[in-house]
Amino acid sequence: MLRISDVSKTFNPGTADAKLALDHLSLHVNKGDFISIIGANGAGKSTLFNAICGSFFTDTGTIFLDGKNITMQPEHQRARQIGRLFQDPMRGSAPDMSIEENLYLAAGKGGWLSRITGADRRAFRDWLALLGMGLENRMRAPVGLLSGGQRQALTLLMATYQTPKLLLLDEHTAALDPATAEKVLTLTRSIVEENRITCLMITHNMQSALDLGNRTLMMDRGRVIYDVSGEERSRLTIRDLTEKFRQASGRALDNDRMLLGTEDE
Amino acid sequence: MSLDKILSLVQTAVELGLVYSLTVLALFLSYSMLNVCDLSTDGCFTFGAAVGTLVALSGHPWLSIPAAMGAGMLSGLVTAVLQTRMGVQSLLAGIVVNTGLYSVNLALTGSKAQLTMTKTATVFTILKEKLSGTFLSGQYKLVVLAVIVTLVVIFLSLFLRTRLGLSIRATGCNADMVRSSSINPIFTTTVGLCVSNAFTALSGCLMAQQQKSFDISMASSGVLTVALASLLIGGVFFGTRRSIPLRAIGAVIGAILFRLVYTIALRLHMPAFMLKLVSAVIVVLTISVPYLKNRAGLLRRRYQAARERGAA
Numbered sequence: 001m002l003r004i005s006d007v008s009k010t011f012n013p014g015t016a017d018a019k020l021a022l023d024h025l026s027l028h029v030n031k032g033d034f035i036s037i038i039g040a041n042g043a044g045k046s047t048l049f050n051a052i053c054g055s056f057f058t059d060t061g062t063i064f065l066d067g068k069n070i071t072m073q074p075e076h077q078r079a080r081q082i083g084r085l086f087q088d089p090m091r092g093s094a095p096d097m098s099i100e101e102n103l104y105l106a107a108g109k110g111g112w113l114s115r116i117t118g119a120d121r122r123a124f125r126d127w128l129a130l131l132g133m134g135l136e137n138r139m140r141a142p143v144g145l146l147s148g149g150q151r152q153a154l155t156l157l158m159a160t161y162q163t164p165k166l167l168l169l170d171e172h173t174a175a176l177d178p179a180t181a182e183k184v185l186t187l188t189r190s191i192v193e194e195n196r197i198t199c200l201m202i203t204h205n206m207q208s209a210l211d212l213g214n215r216t217l218m219m220d221r222g223r224v225i226y227d228v229s230g231e232e233r234s235r236l237t238i239r240d241l242t243e244k245f246r247q248a249s250g251r252a253l254d255n256d257r258m259l260l261g262t263e264d265e
Numbered sequence: 266m267s268l269d270k271i272l273s274l275v276q277t278a279v280e281l282g283l284v285y286s287l288t289v290l291a292l293f294l295s296y297s298m299l300n301v302c303d304l305s306t307d308g309c310f311t312f313g314a315a316v317g318t319l320v321a322l323s324g325h326p327w328l329s330i331p332a333a334m335g336a337g338m339l340s341g342l343v344t345a346v347l348q349t350r351m352g353v354q355s356l357l358a359g360i361v362v363n364t365g366l367y368s369v370n371l372a373l374t375g376s377k378a379q380l381t382m383t384k385t386a387t388v389f390t391i392l393k394e395k396l397s398g399t400f401l402s403g404q405y406k407l408v409v410l411a412v413i414v415t416l417v418v419i420f421l422s423l424f425l426r427t428r429l430g431l432s433i434r435a436t437g438c439n440a441d442m443v444r445s446s447s448i449n450p451i452f453t454t455t456v457g458l459c460v461s462n463a464f465t466a467l468s469g470c471l472m473a474q475q476q477k478s479f480d481i482s483m484a485s486s487g488v489l490t491v492a493l494a495s496l497l498i499g500g501v502f503f504g505t506r507r508s509i510p511l512r513a514i515g516a517v518i519g520a521i522l523f524r525l526v527y528t529i530a531l532r533l534h535m536p537a538f539m540l541k542l543v544s545a546v547i548v549v550l551t552i553s554v555p556y557l558k559n560r561a562g563l564l565r566r567r568y569q570a571a572r573e574r575g576a577a
Contacts (some may be wrong), residue, residue: 058394079447092445094438105446111431118543159445 001198002029003168007051007061008222020246021047022058023222029166034192035200038206038241044222045202049168052200054078066165080108083159083197084196085152085172092155095144099154100124106158127157131187145231149180150207153187160191167192169201206238216241219250275378278528282521283410284475286491289416289499289520294514295461296496296548298425300437301348304359306465306492307484308366313466314473314483315370318380326386327472337466340366341458349451361464370481380479383550387474406475413471414517417464422510424460433457469507487541494544495520497551523547 009022021044029035037045051058054075063070070078085092093102103124104116123137128136131153135146143151152172159167169188173181189212192199203209209216214230218241225248228236288310295303312561317333325332333563340362347358374380393405401408424430435443443450468488499519503511523544531537 021429074445074449076444076449078444084445091439091441094435094442096438097431097434101434104428105431105435105443105448108447110428113427115426115428 001031001033001066002027002052003062003064004028004052005062005064006065007058009047009051009056009058013059021222022051024061026061027217027224029198029200031198032196035201035215035217036209036213037200037202037217037219038204038209039219043219045219046170047222048083048219049170049200049202051090051144052078052166052168053082053084054220055124080162081165082168083164083169085155085159085170087171087174089148089152089155089175092158093143093151098140098142098144099128099146100139101153103127103158107161127161128154147180149176149184152176152184156184156188156191157204160195160197163178163195164197167197167199169199171202171204174204204242210236210238211218212240218245218248220245274343274528274532275525276404278524279408279435279521280406280523282492282495283407283517284468284472284486285492285495285524286414286520287464287471288488289495289516290414290421290513290522291461291464291468292489292492292496293516294421294433294457294464296493297500297512298434298437299457299461301355301454301458302359303341303344303355303360303458303461304489305340305344305366305462306359306489307487308363308370309462309465309485310469310472310488311336311367311370311481312477313337313375313469315380315481316466317380318473318479319373319472321382321385321387322380324386326388326441326474328392329474330388330467333466333470337462337464338459340466341460341462342455342476344453344462345458349454354361361486367481374479374481378419378481381479382479385477387477389474397455410475413467417467418510418517421513425509427454429456466536487544490541491523491544492520494547494551495523497548498522501551505570 004027007025008020008024009018011019011021023044025044025048027048027055037048039045050056052063054070054077057072059255062069064070065078065081094105100116100121104120107120109120123138124139128139131150133150133153135150135154143154146154152175156172172188173184176184185208191197199213201212203212210233214233215227216233216236217224218226227245292303292306295301301329315362316336317329320329320332334361344358344362347353347361348355355359371378389406389409392409393402396402396405396408400523412574425434432443432446432448432453433456435446435448436450436457440450443453469484472483476483496516499515499517499522500512502518503515507515527540530539530543535543
């Protein structure tokens with residue numbers, strides 16, 4: 001499904017601030033995988049997502065999505081097949097525009113001069129009702145009036161309205177209060193399962209990294225240092241993960257937020 | 266002052282307001298929707314006037330309108346290409362095009378700083394003949410302008426509801442979201458600036474034909490600042506939370522209101538050279554007052570905190 005081979009990226013090359021953010025990273029994601037990704041701050045998790053999305057072009061290596069080489073494809077073209085959610089709920093939608101207008105752009109149907117039709121509105125209403133947040137009755141309200149949780153749920157709908165081949169979740173519940181985070185995570189799970197979307201999820205919550213999905217990656221200094229799935233993964237505990245990190249990277253996992261685990265998401 | 270005199274002053278003010286309202290609507294698209302401050306506005310206004318005048322002088326009054334709009338689109342295209350494809354900062358791109366257009370305009374007129382159209386057929390003279398003898402004969406300019414402005418408002422209201430129009434609005438609001446909707450923000454910025462500059466040029470074209478003369482410095486009264494002031498005044502009545510058609514109408518009302526107030530100020534012996542300063546102050550006030558209100562609240566809290574610390 002997604003094949004990343006030998007991808008490297010250095011920021012500020014040739015200066016004192018040069019930083020090797022991705023270090024000859026290779027990764028093969030199978031169709032239908034739900035992969036959780038953990039790692040300390042600056043490990044390159046978000047940089048990996050940026051590389052996959054095309055926010056920048058990589059220095060070396062190739063990226064194939066569903067058999068097609070997308071290494072040099074511009075970001076907006078890749079977006080047809082890749083959905084992405086950020087930690088910041090504000091990043092996914094346009095605040096001055098209404099809910100239905102945001103959804104219409106995300107739906108990406110029709111020509112440039114087409115307009116929202118009654119059929120579109122009915123479809124949006126049905127979709128929004130799935131969220132159980134009452135947004136289906138506020139379709140003409142500006143998105144800027146919604147709460148962070150509502151906006152993130154809306155962004156989730158927008159990212160999956162046309163079923164993407166790949167969904168990238170970059171700590172998308174970390175900025176929400178615990179109850180809302182739980183709700184958005186449940187929604188994510190049901191949408192991903194129902195549409196069998198291949199999904200990568202960055203999380204700081206080690207427990208949900210182990211609970212969700214079928215495979216877990218641990219990243220450090222721009223590389224994947226631990227890749228676990230199946231039988232071995234089902235027996236893992238948070239303690240095992242921190243131990244693995246120490247073994248693989250040669251230092252202790254020094255991130256309180258990760259160690260504290262379940263409470264912070 | 267007689268009633269007739271007052272009415273004619275008001276009529277002139279409304280006519281000028283309607284001419285400028287096309288530039289205000291252009292800024293409504295580029296400044297309010299696309300979030301780009303297009304500093305090529307003054308140059309583009311004169312460019313539209315020059316092209317429109319030349320086409321009218323060559324005997325094609327109707328053709329002058331699409332010609333001027335086409336010229337505006339071209340100017341908008343250059344500004345857009347500079348800022349989206351060639352790494353020139355947005356503000357600088359506008360300034361550079363504005364400067365370059367001055368030479369282009371003089372090249373077009375054969376280095377004449379003025380062209381007169383006293384005996385030339387324009388869209389206004391054509392309608393004057395058509396309306397002569399009817400009760401509207403004295404208002405022919407008003408009729409031409411009202412029709413054109415109405416068409417532009419209707420066009421914008423419909424256009425901004427299409428997928429392309431929505432993409433342009435989203436580009437000014439959240440370019441990340443546009444990209445993740447598989448739309449290229451470079452494309453939407455380019456289209457937005459082209460359409461916007463077409464209206465600015467149309468505004469200049471009608472200005473020249475209405476005054477029956479072209480002047481290379483006709484935009485030196487600071488068309489951009491005046492139009493921005495009008496746009497912001499319109500926003501006071503029909504603010505950002507209103508629907509697009511209402512906001513577009515608000516922009517037109519703002520332009521007319523600005524001219525009316527200016528006319529009254531001139532009557533009250535404000536010297537004409539104050540126009541620029543007044544519009545500059547209006548722009549600054551409408552932008553800063555909300556900001557300063559915010560700051561004032563903060564300063565008050567800080568002051569109270571300091572007093573409580575002192576008391577404790």
